[in-house]
Amino acid sequence: MKFKKKTEISSEISTASMPDIIFMLLIFFMVTTVLRTEDGLRINLPTAQRIAQLKSKIHTSNIWISKDGFISIQDKIHQVEDVRWTIYEKRKVDAELTISLKADKEARMGQIVAVQNELRKADALRLNYSTLMAGD
Amino acid sequence: MKKRRFKGAAIQTSSMADIAFLLLIFFLVTTTIDMDKGLGIILPAEGEIFEMHQKNILNCLINSSGNVLLGDEPIEVKNISRFVKEKMAQNENLIVSVKSHAKTRYDDYIQVIDQLKMADAKISIAETG
Numbered sequence: 001m002k003f004k005k006k007t008e009i010s011s012e013i014s015t016a017s018m019p020d021i022i023f024m025l026l027i028f029f030m031v032t033t034v035l036r037t038e039d040g041l042r043i044n045l046p047t048a049q050r051i052a053q054l055k056s057k058i059h060t061s062n063i064w065i066s067k068d069g070f071i072s073i074q075d076k077i078h079q080v081e082d083v084r085w086t087i088y089e090k091r092k093v094d095a096e097l098t099i100s101l102k103a104d105k106e107a108r109m110g111q112i113v114a115v116q117n118e119l120r121k122a123d124a125l126r127l128n129y130s131t132l133m134a135g136d
Numbered sequence: 137m138k139k140r141r142f143k144g145a146a147i148q149t150s151s152m153a154d155i156a157f158l159l160l161i162f163f164l165v166t167t168t169i170d171m172d173k174g175l176g177i178i179l180p181a182e183g184e185i186f187e188m189h190q191k192n193i194l195n196c197l198i199n200s201s202g203n204v205l206l207g208d209e210p211i212e213v214k215n216i217s218r219f220v221k222e223k224m225a226q227n228e229n230l231i232v233s234v235k236s237h238a239k240t241r242y243d244d245y246i247q248v249i250d251q252l253k254m255a256d257a258k259i260s261i262a263e264t265g
Contacts, residue, residue: 019152026160046243048250054172065242100172103242109198110238112245116261120182129246130174 038070040064043104048131059074063115065107070117080114087122098126175249179261192229198236216251224257232242235262
């Protein structure tokens with residue numbers, strides 16, 4: 001009895017589904033990417049209209065002030081008197097340092113002004129009151 | 137003459153992967169994580185005292201319940217911009233000195249600063265006593 005040899009099997013990998021695989025990857029990364037938006041305290045930013053965008057992220061340091069008056073810099077709770085030293089260390093290495101003040105709507109000006117006076121002592125004079133666009 | 141047989145029109149799919157890659161790279165490159173936005177201000181340096189002519193200073197006081205006193209009279213927050221613009225038309229060296237009570241809400245303060253920014257006024261932050 002004679003057997004017929006199967007020789008017509010092609011050994012190439014089909015590339016027809018390649019785009020689908022890449023699209024799947026694209027969608028996977030799109031869905032799973034979460035932008036890290038919050039690294040400080042839980043706050044509600046105030047809104048304003050005449051706002052400008054900060055120029056560079058590298059030269060910006062954040063100070064968070066919660067409505068209870070807690071101050072956080074780089075995920076550490078600070079006392080008012082300690083702000084000066086932390087910021088001064090930053091100011092020494094970066095002459096173009098801008099401080100982005102992220103304070104809660106309900107924060108009291110007493111605490112804000114205390115922090116501002118600390119910034120003045122640390123010679124970090126460029127300040128930015130972080131706000132949201134009004135109407136968003 | 138021989139009739140040409142119709143073989144079926146197929147779209148080339150071999151370059152599809154490249155197109156998808158290009159899209160992926162395009163979006164990777166053009167995506168910028170949104171930057172911080174806010175009201176910029178320059179604080180006065182420590183120990184720096186300016187002698188200002190009294191007539192160039194416009195005092196803006198905010199009390200603990202968010203009421204604003206501009207010059208010598210109380211004013212609605214939304215009218216500050218217009219009022220300061222008028223004042224600046226009369227005196228272009230005008231500096232607005234903002235003072236707030238220790239118990240003033242930050243939001244009220246930001247609204248006032250926003251109004252002053254809208255009038256392109258020179259803002260000076262006075263220390264609260």
